[in-house]
Amino acid sequence: MGDLGGVVLRSGGPADAGAVLRLLDDATAWLVARGRSGQWGTEPASTDPRRIAQAEAWATGGGLWLAQAEDRPVGALVVGTATEYVPPATEPELYVNLLVTDRAYAGRGIGGRLLAHAADLAHERGVGLLRVDCYAGDDGALMRWYERQGFTPTAPFTVDRPNRLPWPGQLLTRRLRPTH
Structure with missing residues (x-):
């Protein structure tokens, strides 16, 4: 499904939970190396039972898509319903x-x-609204990246976490063309 300079999109499934965890682990290490541990912490997702269960749920939930280059997943997207904290x-x-x-x-x-x-996918389903939330801490670079992708910040929020600092988040929306 779709080729982007040797990168192909494909739907994911149960066998892809490990690839999602690897992508999260690599991204976390990249963030930590740059002093940006507020987004996903410092520990690998693959060692956190909650994150492992989350990756397995994403992989079996029907909303996982992978960008793949030379048989290696190089990106993951999960779409579905909003999280409870927004x-x-x-x-x-x-x-x-x-x-x-x-x-x-x-x-x-x-x-x-x-x-x-x-x-x-939203258009195919007749939906005119795409939403995402992201980490709103540090210098706001992630929020600005989403804005460059056509999203508009709407509602800031905070996720309280036991024994950890609160997580500052930002909800963003993107209006899609009408489907009628």
Whole structure:
């Protein structure tokens, strides 16, 4: 499904939970190396029982898409329903639950292509709203990246976490063309 300079999109399934965890682990290590541990912490997702269960749920839930280069997943997108910590939508939507890319492929537009695929999926379902949330801490670079992808910040929020600092988040929306 779709080729982007040797990167192909395909639907994911139960066998892909490990690939999602690897992408998360690599992204976490990349963030930590740059002093940006607020987004996903410092520990690998693959050692956290909660994150392992989350990856398995994503892989079996029907909303996982992978960007693949030479038989190696280099990006993951999960779409579905909104998480419990954001305000509910007031109209039908498709929600981006996860977007992560392999930093070795940075600059190749993989994240943008995965978001474009999410918009295509929403359009196919007759939905005119795409929402995503992201980490709003540090210098706001991630929020600005989503804005460059056509999203508009709507509602900031905070996730309280036991024994850890609160997580500052930002909800963003992207209006899609009408489907009628």
